[in-house]
Amino acid sequence: MPAIKIIIFGLAAYFITVLATSTEQPQLNPETGLKIDKGYEIVEAYCIGCHTGKKVSLHSATREGWKATVGKMQKIGQWTFDPLTENLILNYLSKNYPEEDLARKE
Numbered sequence: 001m002p003a004i005k006i007i008i009f010g011l012a013a014y015f016i017t018v019l020a021t022s023t024e025q026p027q028l029n030p031e032t033g034l035k036i037d038k039g040y041e042i043v044e045a046y047c048i049g050c051h052t053g054k055k056v057s058l059h060s061a062t063r064e065g066w067k068a069t070v071g072k073m074q075k076i077g078q079w080t081f082d083p084l085t086e087n088l089i090l091n092y093l094s095k096n097y098p099e100e101d102l103a104r105k106e
Helices: 002-022 040-047 053-058 063-077 083-096
Strands: none
Touching: 040 053, 040 083, 063 083
Protein backbone atom coordinates (compact mmCIF):
# COMPACT_ATOMS: atom_id res chain seq x y z
CA MET A 1 0.00 0.00 0.00
CA PRO A 2 2.78 2.57 0.76
CA ALA A 3 4.23 2.03 -2.74
CA ILE A 4 0.91 3.05 -4.30
CA LYS A 5 0.85 6.23 -2.20
CA ILE A 6 4.37 7.09 -3.36
CA ILE A 7 3.42 6.51 -6.99
CA ILE A 8 0.26 8.61 -6.67
CA PHE A 9 2.17 11.39 -4.92
CA GLY A 10 4.87 11.29 -7.60
CA LEU A 11 2.34 11.46 -10.43
CA ALA A 12 0.48 14.31 -8.74
CA ALA A 13 3.72 16.26 -8.30
CA TYR A 14 4.64 15.64 -11.94
CA PHE A 15 1.29 16.88 -13.28
CA ILE A 16 1.33 19.95 -11.04
CA THR A 17 4.81 20.79 -12.35
CA VAL A 18 3.75 20.29 -15.97
CA LEU A 19 0.65 22.45 -15.56
CA ALA A 20 2.56 25.18 -13.75
CA THR A 21 5.28 25.41 -16.38
CA SER A 22 2.96 25.19 -19.37
CA THR A 23 0.83 28.15 -18.25
CA GLU A 24 3.71 30.46 -17.30
CA GLN A 25 3.85 33.66 -19.28
CA PRO A 26 7.20 34.61 -20.79
CA GLN A 27 9.12 37.41 -19.12
CA LEU A 28 8.76 40.72 -20.90
CA ASN A 29 11.15 43.63 -21.01
CA PRO A 30 9.20 46.29 -19.07
CA GLU A 31 10.47 49.08 -21.33
CA THR A 32 9.73 47.55 -24.73
CA GLY A 33 7.27 44.74 -24.00
CA LEU A 34 9.31 42.25 -26.03
CA LYS A 35 9.71 38.71 -24.77
CA ILE A 36 13.03 38.20 -23.03
CA ASP A 37 14.78 35.41 -24.87
CA LYS A 38 18.02 34.83 -26.73
CA GLY A 39 18.42 37.59 -29.30
CA TYR A 40 15.88 40.06 -27.90
CA GLU A 41 18.60 42.65 -27.25
CA ILE A 42 19.56 42.70 -30.92
CA VAL A 43 15.91 43.04 -31.96
CA GLU A 44 15.56 45.96 -29.58
CA ALA A 45 18.73 47.52 -30.94
CA TYR A 46 17.65 47.31 -34.58
CA CYS A 47 13.85 47.40 -34.53
CA ILE A 48 12.83 49.60 -31.61
CA GLY A 49 14.44 52.68 -33.17
CA CYS A 50 11.57 52.80 -35.67
CA HIS A 51 8.89 50.60 -34.05
CA THR A 52 7.46 50.13 -30.60
CA GLY A 53 7.85 46.75 -28.97
CA LYS A 54 4.07 46.43 -29.12
CA LYS A 55 4.08 46.83 -32.91
CA VAL A 56 6.73 44.13 -33.22
CA SER A 57 4.94 41.80 -30.81
CA LEU A 58 1.57 42.16 -32.53
CA HIS A 59 3.04 40.91 -35.79
CA SER A 60 3.40 37.18 -36.32
CA ALA A 61 4.89 35.20 -39.15
CA THR A 62 6.79 32.12 -40.16
CA ARG A 63 10.56 32.45 -40.41
CA GLU A 64 10.14 33.12 -44.12
CA GLY A 65 7.53 35.77 -43.38
CA TRP A 66 9.80 37.44 -40.85
CA LYS A 67 12.65 37.32 -43.38
CA ALA A 68 10.46 39.14 -45.91
CA THR A 69 9.43 41.73 -43.32
CA VAL A 70 13.02 42.30 -42.18
CA GLY A 71 14.12 42.55 -45.82
CA LYS A 72 11.47 45.19 -46.48
CA MET A 73 12.58 47.15 -43.42
CA GLN A 74 16.19 46.98 -44.59
CA LYS A 75 15.23 48.47 -47.96
CA ILE A 76 13.19 51.24 -46.37
CA GLY A 77 15.90 52.02 -43.82
CA GLN A 78 18.74 51.42 -46.27
CA TRP A 79 20.76 49.35 -43.82
CA THR A 80 21.92 45.76 -43.88
CA PHE A 81 22.79 43.05 -41.39
CA ASP A 82 25.68 40.70 -41.45
CA PRO A 83 24.42 37.09 -41.80
CA LEU A 84 24.96 36.30 -38.10
CA THR A 85 22.90 39.29 -36.95
CA GLU A 86 20.12 38.54 -39.42
CA ASN A 87 20.03 34.92 -38.27
CA LEU A 88 19.78 35.97 -34.59
CA ILE A 89 16.93 38.36 -35.39
CA LEU A 90 15.04 35.80 -37.46
CA ASN A 91 15.54 33.09 -34.82
CA TYR A 92 14.18 35.36 -32.10
CA LEU A 93 11.19 36.64 -34.07
CA SER A 94 10.14 33.29 -35.51
CA LYS A 95 10.42 31.59 -32.11
CA ASN A 96 8.74 34.26 -30.01
CA TYR A 97 6.19 35.64 -32.48
CA PRO A 98 5.34 32.66 -34.70
CA GLU A 99 2.54 32.65 -37.22
CA GLU A 100 0.38 30.24 -35.23
CA ASP A 101 0.55 32.31 -32.01
CA LEU A 102 -2.76 34.13 -32.46
CA ALA A 103 -3.89 33.98 -28.82
CA ARG A 104 -1.70 36.90 -27.76
CA LYS A 105 -3.48 39.21 -30.23
CA GLU A 106 -6.84 38.81 -28.53
